[in-house]
Amino acid sequence: MSGPPQHDHPDVVLCPGGPVLVRGAHTVQDADGQVHEVRRPVVALCRCAKSARLPFCDGTHKLLPEGARP
Amino acid sequence: MILPKPRGELSAALFEALRSVPERTPPLPQFADDAADAALSLWVLHELSYRGFEDVDDEAEWDLVALGVRRTLERELEQRLRDRWPGNPAGGYDPDELLAFVEADDGPSLSSYIQKKATREETLELLRQRSVYHLKEADPSAWTVPRLPVRAQAALVELQFDEYGDGDPNRLHSHLFARGLDAEGLRSERGAYIDEATPETLEMNNAMSLFGLHRRLRGAAMGHLAAFEASSSLPSRKMAQGLERLGFNDQLVGYYTEHVEADAVHEQLAARDICGTLAEDDPGQADGIWFGAFTCLDLEARFARSMFERWGSQE
Known part of the structure; x- marks a missing residue:
């Protein structure tokens, strides 16, 4: 008998071909040093660098060819 | 109402x-x-x-x-x-396959039309049709919460918390939409435009309620949610650009820009943490997930075609 399991629940998750999800962040500093407030419990940060709303993911990775995705 | x-x-x-x-x-x-x-x-x-x-x-x-x-x-x-569903394309369920399936969808795009071509009158008509759904937004998915295994349950509530405004009533998505409608001089109470809802609009909303209200269809409810979220980020950006082009108010534009970022998160949560764990912990639901995802895209395509037909557009 193992009982109810302990589940993995990572704070940072790299999505294949897509953004990195970050849980519990309140602020994010972008590459220019500007700090952005985060108001949602999980935020998706851009990894393809093509987002129009950097540092946040806006789904643009889906427009890139397979080989150019993160 | x-x-x-x-x-x-x-x-x-x-x-x-x-x-x-x-x-x-x-x-x-x-x-x-x-x-x-x-x-x-x-x-x-x-x-x-x-x-x-x-x-x-x-x-x-x-x-x-x-x-x-x-x-x-x-x-x-x-x-x-x-009868419209061709069946599970893969056997089982894989989140990347679902996201690829949604990406490969080449149904007619209302958001591209709004972005570039639509008139103000056509856009207002679309907003009135969409209001039937947007004014209850996350509610049909909420029925499914008590029917899920523990991992999928936690993930759905994590997503829904954001849909419901992260504890701030002013950021609750359906309320954001209501305020945008109101600022545009449109009616913002639930069901305000139900008398002009097309059969396609009604069927789209009925399918979500059907999936939500039946425990048997929990997989379809979550598959629908995943496909919906995964087909929202890029179209929401186009909607926001179209509304800006046509001089709609900031609140309505803001509703769509909020969805660009929110749904970039939600699509990952829905496809992976909700549907992925649901298919692992409740494997009988894998086909249902695909059925719901297909139905979401199919209903949207039928709705889009019906609107283009009303507008006499060749899109």
């Missing part, structure tokens, strides 16, 4: 019967006149489980005559949706 205008013999008799609850409800016609009569009747019957109607007693939600009609209409709707 009060009961909408009936659109045929079934809805006329049904609404009369609903107004007579808790008196004994008379027997009702067995068949609807047409798709609009059936779809409006089912929309009203489902609405009894959301907010109800000022001119209908709350008892009507569980009135046996009303439930009988609801069940018949739901069976017909589910059969219609299943």
Whole structure:
């Protein structure tokens, strides 16, 4: 008998071909040093660098060819 | 909200019967006149489980005559949706396959049309049709919460917390939309434009309620949610650009820009943490996930085609 399991629940998750999800962040500093407030419990940060709303993911990775995705 | 205008013999008799609850409800016609009569009747019957109607007693939600009609209409709707579904393309469920399936969708795009070509009148018409859904937004998915295994349950609530404004009523998505409509001089109360909802709009909303209200269809409810979220980020950006082009107010534009970022998160949560763990912990639901995802895209494509047809557009 193992009982109810302990589940993995990572704070940072790299999505294949897509953004990195970050849980519990309140602020994010972008590459220019500007700090952005985060108001949602999980935020998706851009990894393809093509987002129009950097540092946040806006789904643009889906427009890139397979080989150019993160 | 009060009961909408009936659109045929079934809805006329049904609404009369609903107004007579808790008196004994008379027997009702067995068949609807047409798709609009059936779809409006089912929309009203489902609405009894959301907010109800000022001119209908709350008892009507569980009135046996009303439930009988609801069940018949739901069976017909589910059969219609299943007949259109080509089946699970992969066997089992894989989140990346679902995201790729949504990406590969080449259905007609209302958001591209709004972004570049639509007139203000066409855009207002689209907003009125969309309001039937956007004014309840996350509610149909909320029915599924108590029906999920623990990992999927936690993930759905994590997503829904954001849909419901992260604890701030002003950021609740359906409320953001209501405020945007109001700022544009449109009506913002629930069901405000139900009398002009097309059969395609009604069917789209009825499918979500059907999936949400039946525990048996929990996989379809979550598959629908995943496909919906995964087909939202890029179109929301186009909608925002179109609304800006046409001079719509900031609040309405803001509703769509909020969805660009929110749904970039939600699509990952829905495809992976909700549907992925659901398929692992409750493997019988894998086909349902695909059925729901297909139905979401199929209903949107049918709705888009119907709008382009109304506008005489060759999109």
